[in-house]
Amino acid sequence: MKFLRQFAAVVTVVAVVVLLGLAWNRFAPRLPGEGPGGEAVPVQGNMVKALPHAGKLSSGAGPGAHGVLRINGGGALGLDLGDLLQPENLAVLRYTAELEAVIIAAVVIVNASYRSLRRSRRSKTSVPPPRDTDLS
Amino acid sequence: MSAPSTTPSPVTTPRRARVAGRTKLDFWFDAVILLAYTVAYSYGFTGVVIHEWLGIGIGIALLLHLTLHWDWVIRTTRRLFDPRGHDRVIWLVNLALLFAMTLCVASGIAISRVALPELGITTLQTPFWLRLHVLTAEVTVGLVPVHVALRWRWIAGVGRRVLVWRPRGRSR
Secondary structure, eight states, rough: OOHHHHHHHHHHHHHHHHHHHHHHHHOOOOOOOTTOOOEEEETTTTEEEEOTTSSSSSSSSSSSSSSOOOOOSHHHHHHHHGGGGHHHHHHHHHHHHHHHHHHHHHHHHHHHHHHHHHHHHHHHHHOOOOOOOOOO | OOGGGGGOTTTTTTOOOOOOOHHHHHHHHHHHHHHHHHHHOHHHHHHHHHHHHHHHHHHHHHHHHHHHTTHHHHHHHHHHTTTTTOHHHHHHHHHHHHHHHHHHHHHHHOOOOHHHHHOOOOOOOOOOHEEEEHHHHHHHHHHHHHHTTTTTTHHHHHHHHHSSSSOTTOOO
């Protein structure tokens, strides 16, 4: 019951965000750093308008998420799973994984340094009072 | 089945903290989402069909992920302005990620060329949604690793206990 209640709350929040997106489209359909109309890219005979990560198509395995893009005729049954194992396409996946790994490493280093700095500061400020060694 | 006399003594048997079922679920579920996101983002690797179906799956998984952590969301939001409150940075990153990921999935659904037409649903295919999808995808690929890395201590702690191979009979 609790799960359903929380799930309903999550769906509501997500719906609000989607509505904000729809309002953005309705009242100010402009995005930062983009010209009007989007980019048109021909891909193996198909015209694809500014597909995500398909801005630059190269014959080889270019860096980034860009790379060889094969578009099937359509339909879930038209899955060409053989393409997934193409070495040039694997380079795209490797690039994404490397990008994520670099960001994770950077944040972990910054976070760990910040924590150790804070710990050392705290230990400096909380110096215990000098012991009274005079036992007489 | 086990009599009290046969129960191993906590002194003689090395004790190791067991990973709670819920913690295991969080760990593996989050790992799968991260892996799926990495694959789905690599559009040149997956092609359009897998990219779209995986994106829809990630959308559903994110609803579940958020539901599983809804208690944290409420707790942290309440303590946001408390001077002793923690997790402010994580809260802000998560909020930005919520917006970016939701808009990314929503815009992806709006511009779907295979998955939704396959189900008989007509999509919008307007330049706004195309550009929004690209923009939010670029934002999420920056925020997802930050979201993961800010919890590196939890991941390292749980990962060590979940992934380390334990010989049978040594613990429990």
